[in-house]
Amino acid sequence: MPVKMERNTHEKNMLRFASEHPEVLVLSADLGSSCEVKKFRAVYPERYLTMGIAEQNMCSWAAGLAREGYRPFIHTFSVFLYRRILDQLEMSVAYPNLPVVFVGFVPGITTPGGVTHQSNNDVGVLRTVPNMAIFDVGDATEIEGVLDLAYAYNGPVFIRMLRKEVPRLFPAGEPMQFNRARVLRQGSDVLILSSSICTEEALRATAVLERHGVSVQHMHVSTLKPFTDPAILKALKKCKYGVITMENHYVTGGLGSAVAEVLAENGIGKRLIRIGLPGYTHGASKMYLMKKYGIDAMSLIRGVEELTGSSLKIAEEELEKENFVDFLEV
Amino acid sequence: MSEKIYTREEVQGIADSIRRQILGIALKTGGCYLAQACSSAEIIAALYTRILNLGPSAGLWDAIPFPGVPGPDNMDYPRGSAYHGIPAPDKDRFFVSCCHYASVIYCALAATGRLSPGALEKFNVDGWNMEMIGAEHSPGFENTAGSLGQTVSIAAGTAQARKWKGDTGLVYCLMGDGELQEGQTWECVQTASYYKLDNFIMVIDANGQQVEGAIRDQTLLEPLEARFASFGAACVVCDGHDIEAVAQACGTRHPGQPLAVICRTKGYTGIPPLKKRWPYLHFIRISETERPKYQKIYDEMGENAGEDGKEYA
DSSP, rough: OEEEEEEEEEHHHHHHHHHHHHTEEEEESOOOGGGGGHHHHHOGGGGEOOOEEEEEEEHHHHHHHHHHHOEEEEEEEHHHHTTTTTIIIIIITTTTTTOOOEEESSSSSOOOTTTOOTTTTTTHHHHTTTTEEEOOOOOOHHHHHHHHHHHHSSSSSEOOOOOEEEOOOOTTTSSOOOTTEEEEOOOSSEEEETTHHHHHHHHHHHHHHTTTTTEEEEEOEEEESOOOHHHHHHHHHHOEEEEEEEEEETTTSSSSHEEEEEEEETTOOOOOEEEEEOOOEEEEEEEEHHHTTTTTTHHHHHHHHHTOOOOOOOOHHHHHHOOOOOOOOO | SSSSOOOHHHHHHHHHHHHHHHHHHHHHHHHHOOHHHHHHHHHHIIIIIIOOOOOOOOSSSSOBBBOOOOBBOOOOOOOGGGGGGGGTTTTEEEEOOOOHHHHHHHHHEEEETOOOOOGGGGTTTBBBBBOOOOOOTTTOOOOOOOTSSSSHHHHHHHHHHHHTTTTTOEEEEESSSGHHHHHGHHHHHHHHHTTTOOOOOEEEEOOETTTTEEGTTTTOOOOOOHHHHHHEEEEEETTTHHHHHHHHHHTTOOSOOEEEEEOOOOTTTTTTGGGGGGTTOOOOOOOOHHHHHHHHHHHHHHHGGGGOOOHHH
């Protein structure tokens, strides 16, 4: 599968987006240059607020700006936007339902920075926060569309943002849609629901699975809250053997848990295999971590084998043919 | 300033009526945040009469049932900020961070004609908007301040936005000294100083007490004046029970800097028996054995207030 890689997509898109909305501001807690807004600072110095390494104040300050009609887009690593400042996020922003956008970079294990930098349970924590929407982008096209969706949402938004080299998996003319999963492959045996960087990884497996006779329905999920896409419910009802979720997140609380809730609430007696991070992780390269913690293509193959009860005899080499770019910098 | 010109005696009368009404609530319900009323009565009375430039209240005259939590389908609920008037470029904004003072704010609103005195009967009553610890919907509250240290940042963000818009009105934030122990407070002061928010004024009721006792027995907070100054803010200290002193301190010029007004107060001012309880004054419960003593004070306060004394208990 030839995959085109795009570079610094958010940097360009944030500039485009800000040019269309003069009330948009960027707030930074000293990681703006690591969050692709260095150029924004040069182009819009008066709309770039340096808040110091002080996330609590940054969050509540953004609430004050939002109350006055500005649209703050807070930029830092995802982990510092929920784990460090959950009370500020909830009481200053989420409770009054203010349109503050948390642009969280290096979600999950997309950083070699180790446990302090990895947001492995951000979705799990934030799914319990009322009023808030959660977007988890999977490619360059979604990065280009997610700010407009966040802007249109009536309330606070958390974005799990990708940076630097990101594949373009989806056509540029087919932007991300709110609360609508993207159908990447139609099939009837097994449903695969993937998100974030796991979709690229799943794409490496689904073609191989088809060649081995498994009919796969593959959908990419980029809106994790709300989680009420009727197409997902329909697909859950349709799949013959069951569903596999695959996410760059702790196995508890994220996409897999959201799907479990839908299965149970609708009385769908299908098996669910949740592929996700087993807990805290350590610092290393993305590919190493995906394999070590089992959120890679081979883990998906194993899941399909378990659901279908058949050994597919797919070798690692068959999956290795696909393009893969690593995230080397902190 | 507000349209009505208040004499010093009238402002003191409002402060006295605040104390009396909160004591009345304590007598009626068995307890209230009475010491906070005692420490802040003059500060809050001065703010609403002498210091804040507010338009007429746009809030509902009477208490209302809780209008529901904010959300995508509920953003038009009656706001507590409406009691400070319709926001306008030349008008001030008033944030109350020390939201345990909610009863004091309600009483001050009632005493200044912004809220029905009868609304106080709904204070802390299940299902009504007059909650014990205020939130967005509570009269006099811009925001939900119960988690300490956040409101000062929200107010500062508001001040920055207003500065950009060219508003001439100021942004005030009333705080306790206990909450100054929150690290976020100092994150905010350093940032407000960095952005030279000279339209931002922090008014601190420095009563030296917190839940577990005297502040000095919990952690190191002083010297507050030097601390604010070292974080880049202009800072003045005044006697928080002296109405003229509070008003004068809030009028201190502070070009290019936010201003911190430290009002030194005591949590037993006006109700002497509370002094024996110092420094354990966070929430005052009145036992049956103490009741006659406090009832007597309440009655005397009513006599002193004459016909203007607002009845509540």
